[in-house]
Amino acid sequence: xxxxxxxxxxxxxxxxxxxxxxxxxxxxxxxxxxxxxxxxxxxxxxxxxxxxxxxxxxxxxxxxxxxxxxxxxxxxxxxxxxxxxxxxxxxxxxxxxxxxxxxxxxxxxxxxxxxxxxxxxxxxxxxxxxxxxxxxxxxxxxxxxxxxxxxxxxxxxxxxxxxxxxxxxxxxxxxxxxxxxxxxxxxxxxxxxxxxxxxxxxxxxxxxxxxxxxxxxxxxxxxxxxxxxxxxxxxxxxxxxxxxxxxxxxxxxxxxxxxxxxxxxxxxxxxxxxxxxxxxxxxxxxxxxxxxxxxxxxxxxxxxxxxxxxxxxxxx
Ligand code: PMP
Numbered sequence: 001x002x003x004x005x006x007x008x009x010x011x012x013x014x015x016x017x018x019x020x021x022x023x024x025x026x027x028x029x030x031x032x033x034x035x036x037x038x039x040x041x042x043x044x045x046x047x048x049x050x051x052x053x054x055x056x057x058x059x060x061x062x063x064x065x066x067x068x069x070x071x072x073x074x075x076x077x078x079x080x081x082x083x084x085x086x087x088x089x090x091x092x093x094x095x096x097x098x099x100x101x102x103x104x105x106x107x108x109x110x111x112x113x114x115x116x117x118x119x120x121x122x123x124x125x126x127x128x129x130x131x132x133x134x135x136x137x138x139x140x141x142x143x144x145x146x147x148x149x150x151x152x153x154x155x156x157x158x159x160x161x162x163x164x165x166x167x168x169x170x171x172x173x174x175x176x177x178x179x180x181x182x183x184x185x186x187x188x189x190x191x192x193x194x195x196x197x198x199x200x201x202x203x204x205x206x207x208x209x210x211x212x213x214x215x216x217x218x219x220x221x222x223x224x225x226x227x228x229x230x231x232x233x234x235x236x237x238x239x240x241x242x243x244x245x246x247x248x249x250x251x252x253x254x255x256x257x258x259x260x261x262x263x264x265x266x267x268x269x270x271x272x273x274x275x276x277x278x279x280x281x282x283x284x285x286x287x288x289x290x291x292x293x294x295x296x297x298x299x300x301x302x303x304x305x306x307x308x309x310x311x312x313x314x315x316x
Contacts, residue, residue: 035105036066066159145171149185149193168196187216198261253280
């Protein structure tokens with residue numbers, strides 16, 4: 001894979017060379033306001049020379065849920081898309097940690113796309129390198145955003161609609177301009193929802209707490225995996241419930257989680273030091289277990305991995 005872009009992407013049923021996959025400039029505009037996507041990671045295991053795609057089936061099911069909610073057609077099955085993604089990764093000769101992004105959007109170019117229900121759609125699948133930061137000492141500071149998280153009756157955050165990301169972007173811009181790394185958004189009920197592009201977890205009194213599924217959050221696949229790993233591997237009690245902002249300030253440990261965020265410890269929020277101000281022990285241990293699962297060193301969760309063997313890499 002070149003550093004700039006992959007050699008191939010998959011677009012509407014075909015593998016295309018990067019340079020051949022273009023749209024006309026007049027297609028800019030309404031085409032992506034209703035678009036939905038997935039963010040999927042593949043982890044490279046250099047010992048086994050294999051790429052492990054994490055929870056691909058769950059990501060494809062969520063893509064189907066997203067398209068259903070925004071009334072876009074998705075004329076491919078989970079099985080078809082699984083093969084397409086494996087083939088694309090092979091064609092691009094991916095031998096590093098990678099991000100895989102399917103994007104479904106309204107392909108009708110009649111000029112009346114605002115009002116139209118998308119029974120026609122296009123699907124693009126793109127890959128690029130995305131190194132993991134697990135096992136590094138990366139930490140974030142955060143602020144509670146002055147922007148409110150969108151809610152289910154406004155723009156449902158449950159699914160990955162591109163437009164939803166404007167909300168998190170505004171919060172992220174504000175946080176960075178104010179000197180923080182990231183933000184936590186409160187929902188319409190004034191409870192903690194999520195960070196831009198990531199869910200939130202906190203440790204308090206030995207329990208792992210995370211905003212519940214009706215707290216204006218994306219139905220995060222990482223959050224689900226970490227709840228399972230915390231319970232089943234670390235033996236930590238996990239509670240899903242509405243969370244107050246002051247619970248974050250008083251927590252022993254806080255971290256964000258998601259496909260891109262993986263596990264990112266948050267050590268300071270609104271200038272309140274979280275716990276000792278260092279990466280907490282549960283955050284660290286969960287990160288270790290999670291990385292073992294992602295890289296194929298933990299057999300118990302092998303069903304979460306789609307394996308793409310390097311010997312299947314095609315030379316084109
Ligand atoms: N919330 C938002 C808004 C996100 O964009 C993401 C990243 N997809 C997450 C949470 C985490 O979700 P997942 O673990 O499925 O990547």
